[in-house]
Amino acid sequence: MKLLFVADPLSSFKTYKDSTFAMMREAARRGHELWACEPADLVWQRGGLVTARGAQQLQLTPAALASGYGTDTPDWHAVTATQDLALAGVDAVLMRKDPPFDSEFFYTTQLLSQAEREGARVFNKPSSLREHPEKLAILEFPQHITPTLVTRSAAAIRAFHAEHRDIILKPLDGMGGMGIFRVGPDGMNLGAIIETLNKDGAQTVMVQRYLPEIAQGDKRVLLIGGEVVPFALARIPQGGEVRGNLAAGGKGVAMPLTDREREIAEHLAPLLAARGLLLVGLDVIGPCLTEINVTSPTCFQEIGAQTGFDVAALFVNALERAVGAGQG
Template sequence: MNILFVADPLEVFKVYKDTTFSMMREAQRRGHRIAACEPSDLSWRSGDLVHAQVREIVLTGADEEWFQVQRTELKPLRGFDAVLMRKDPPFDSEYFYATHLLEQAQREGAKVFNRPASLRDHPEKLAIMEFPQFVSPTLVTRSPDEVRRFHEEHGDIILKPLDGMGGMGIFRVGPEGLNLGSIVETLNQHGTTTIMVQRFVPEITDGDKRVLVIGGKVVPFCLARIPQGSEIRGNLAAGGKGVAQPISERDREIAETIGPLLSERGLLLIGLDVIGDCLTEINVTSPTCFQEITQQTGFDVPAMFIDALEEQLDRDRSVF
């Protein structure tokens, strides 16, 4: 199998924890060929196919120079057995444009995971609206007055931008309401930008759990990202400590409800963020935590992912 990874520059990978790297390593271990490009390498010309300037690579096993480029050339995406969209957030205009190029490649016959249209249809903060039974009290609004009323009702709240990542731009406002007005002005730009407000879930002290679903099946372990010191954010990028643990019954209930449904929509891999018993986000762009879970529990998450990819491609081939 020949797999193309559309990702961030290989030179910035932190291979000791990078999930895309773990996918590449498992794919190569099975004898699959791997190539990589960035979204900026994608192009389309009328009367032709979507192409990308790709680097065909071999992983070396070294810590520093962990890959070797075999060749670099312009190739049509439909010439690969699978194209994996693994560009990290933010989901900005360029990411949006890349999904349209990938969708065109899909129309031309390429097999793209996660499905480009589904990436657009499931923004990671707003996708939870489809599953209100699992969500803590939540408000999505531009209105500062609505935010103030929500705070008066719930007392202790979290405010966040809809396009944030890694815990960026998250604020907590307690019952005293200190700096609420300033925080709202900062986040919603005087009513021009939509924000999300949620009732604070005190179980964050036990961790913001990343629950993975691969091919509609739940990974039996999650990674609890536990805030450190005075932080309220458990995100690893914000200094949280990642502790792998078996998923709870509630985690499984949430994942087994959402996972198969989103799998049918072409989302081979999703990452659910759960605090206590509450779903807070549905990550579809570039879910992570494969290596942390595998290293701490021995459950081989990358192998489960490549299994699911191979099975999906086999099913697709059997249809034609």
């Protein structure tokens, strides 16, 4: 297969933990052709096709091909060709741009939808990226979530705190744990936090009842092609932090899924796969689903390094099936 990765700059990849690198490595080992571009390289002009200007063909180094999960591999690739590449001319386009889901990310998904109309196969499906904002997507599954409020109203937030006493507040466009606050029963700093996140009613805030199970980790559960990866990565808060995100200093510990995690995952896996979401990362704290990550889910490397389970192989298997089904 000829694969085009739409991703962050290759120079920013940390090969010991980057899931996109793990995908590339597995695909290269199978002989697939790798190309890469950034979202800013996508262009469309009337009379033409959505094209990646200056797309780079990649050849992974022998050290990168031989590396395992969790291995740091400097100088991991060479660029063997550079050319303008129509997205409809490759077998699969993999949208792997990291959040935030801002206006430019949204515009990129619109260009990718146009590429689909021209015959491209895009994973995850661009319309499904737009329809599943990572924090709000959980609203479709209220049976799996903690008491939750989505609002611009400061009064509604105060009432929610009065009812639940210990709450988490977070912006809808945050990532990596940024902008997340906990307010306990004393209500300390609630007003200031509301002002910071709500901006006098200009921005919508998500508020949830605090889940003490966060002490055991914010679990990342991966769904690939409708199949549930049997291990989760528990991101455990460190040093008095309320956030388990790895970007916020959380410790990643891989462990088998609990019965409750598997119940949630097996409910959502076929539904989300049917919507063109080849790869999904569920966030689960205790018994509750907290986020549905679809933009650029990660944790391949940490799970693979600690358990031996080959997440990237499962992903490329699913990609090969999806592309084969589309060509059949």
